[in-house]
Amino acid sequence: FRGYHGKAALFTHIFNVSLDPPCVLLMDTGAHTIQEITCSACSAYLGWKIVRAHEWAEKWKEGGCILELELV
Structure with missing residues (x-):
């Protein structure tokens, strides 16, 4: 993943x-x-949570959290 x-x-x-x-x-x-x-x-920014993927092929990401490794 890329942030x-x-x-x-x-x-x-x-x-x-x-x-x-x-x-x-x-x-x-x-x-x-x-x-x-x-x-x-x-309150530092860390990444984002995927609530809903609008493309069917990306549905597997729903509920996942993308954390930027540089910021953790």
């Missing part, structure tokens, strides 16, 4: 984070409804 700051990874369970309201993000793989993820202690 805004470089390499990123998909996680199914994360802790001590806050989620922003959902919004639609257009990616190379199609449109996704996401929620940005921030640290609950310092």
